[in-house]
Amino acid sequence: MPNNTSYSLPKDSKAWQQAVDSIASLLPNDTNLQDFDALQSLPVFALIVVLPNKVSTLDIHEYVQSWVDEQPNWHLVTVAEDADASFVDLVVSDTEPTAENAQRLPFTQSQVFRYLLVPVTDTLMHPAKKTAAAHIIDDQLTTRLRHDLAEAYKSETQANNDEVVDCHILSIGHMLRTHKLACFDMDSTLIEQEVIVELAKTAGIGEKVEAITEAAMRGEIDFDESFAQRVALLAGISTDVLDEICERLTLSMGARTTISALKALGYHTVLVSGGFTYFARYIAEQLGMDEVHANALDIEEGEVTGQVQLPIVNGAKKAAIVQHTAERLGIEMSQVVCIGDGANDLPMMGIADLGIAYHAKPIVQARADAAVNVTGLEGTLYALGYPAFALTK
Structure with missing residues (x-):
């Protein structure tokens, strides 16, 4: 229970x-x-x-x-x-x-x-x-x-x-x-997995996709290129497995606590992901987040096509989404907090008042304002100054 x-x-x-x-x-x-x-x-x-x-x-x-x-x-x-x-x-x-x-x-x-x-x-x-x-x-x-x-x-x-x-x-x-807007990456931040890797495992190409993902997160290859390479490898996956993958996803330690606390404190919470809306909406619903921005997963006749729908939610797009969301809500960028783990999160973290790295790659920890490593996601609240x-x- x-x-x-x-x-x-x-x-x-x-x-x-x-x-x-x-x-x-x-x-x-x-x-x-x-x-x-x-x-x-x-x-x-x-x-x-x-x-x-x-x-x-x-x-x-x-x-x-x-x-x-x-x-x-x-x-x-x-x-x-x-x-x-x-x-x-x-x-x-x-x-x-x-x-x-x-x-x-x-x-x-x-x-x-x-x-x-x-x-x-x-x-x-x-x-x-x-x-x-x-x-x-x-x-x-x-x-x-x-x-x-x-x-x-x-x-x-x-x-x-x-x-x-x-x-x-x-x-x-x-x-x-007083911060008012909190924007979170999804994969390896709000959840413990990389969704595209889970998709690849199902297709039997897990090692290939994971290698591309890790290289992208370390900033070694361009995100758009890596995204297109990974999505192409997913061609032919049946939509029947999508719900199964959702059920396998696990929230990061402290994710429920963190989002619940921020909502109670009056924050507008946004999921900004370079992954797919199908999974991002599921996770946002689980956590009670206010809005979701991610990539559409192109599907025809019940199968993933392997084609990329533009524009790709890459690092620059993530930053633009954060900025446009703040403008729409009448929130100053000095009142924005962004949390992520990968190189493609750095642009949005860089324009926020406070960019927080969560169990992140070294390049991200080095450039973030704060890096959370010893706690769950609630370490975000401690970095914001709460006891x-x-x-x-």
Whole structure:
């Protein structure tokens, strides 16, 4: 039987603003703390550290502070939980009973620690330099925490140090803005599979199509070319297998929780996929998303033709869809969040205020604003600045 679980999530937390207010004396005298664009020009960073609960509880503050103590140019300020925050309640139906299958919890229970990194000197910083600084800090601190945590847990078995901790180093403006539009890739983001690979497996050409898909996701070949190559290999597949494939698709860990939370928080949610509308609509319906954009699957006489219907939803088209959707809804691009895992997601992530890589290819993680690796898709919410879920059952 499905297991309905109720969650509480802060709707309108003032914690980040209160933290910024507390450092006013460290900022230039004429800084308007309510002007998010002005704050973007300052090298004030939000630092979010996420650890899955499978990692034993230690004083993570000590590890973070020890790194900061070695950086003479930075102060560390803890972002306190907002005791006055209003909460929204949401109910997520977990279709796989957790009592029988614990690893299929609707999200990865995590520990989330939030800080501000503030420069000792009140200086402005060019956006490009600020982005570079964020990546440098991210690399240094993540490497340090992974090393320290691995040492602390060396008596325990860790399959992969990359699964120990996520560090997000973001401009404080990302935390203070009210985002309204969230756009998600589907394959390997909202769902665990690549649909075109599932189609290929059915046709007995799985290895050929998967190799093309992986090369495209790594940015090694043009997406349009790879898409046409893969679709051509699907010619002759009967429509009878499409529903069977839908039934085989599994939602990513945390997908239901994430979409339910964003909807409760007032977001417009969009599925933007380089896959096919037949499957994308099915997944969007499962999650209760607001709209879907994907490629039509060309079918004649009950079989896939192998022909491509134009225009292909490639990286550029994904970005155009996001921009047009925001314009149609009267939403500024500074209020848009995009989440994906492949190279063809980079254009839409690049025009959004916040681009989040989810268990992504290295090229995507390197260029994203934040990269989620140690949690399910609910790590998106942590990268947006929300604290860990308050769970009630």
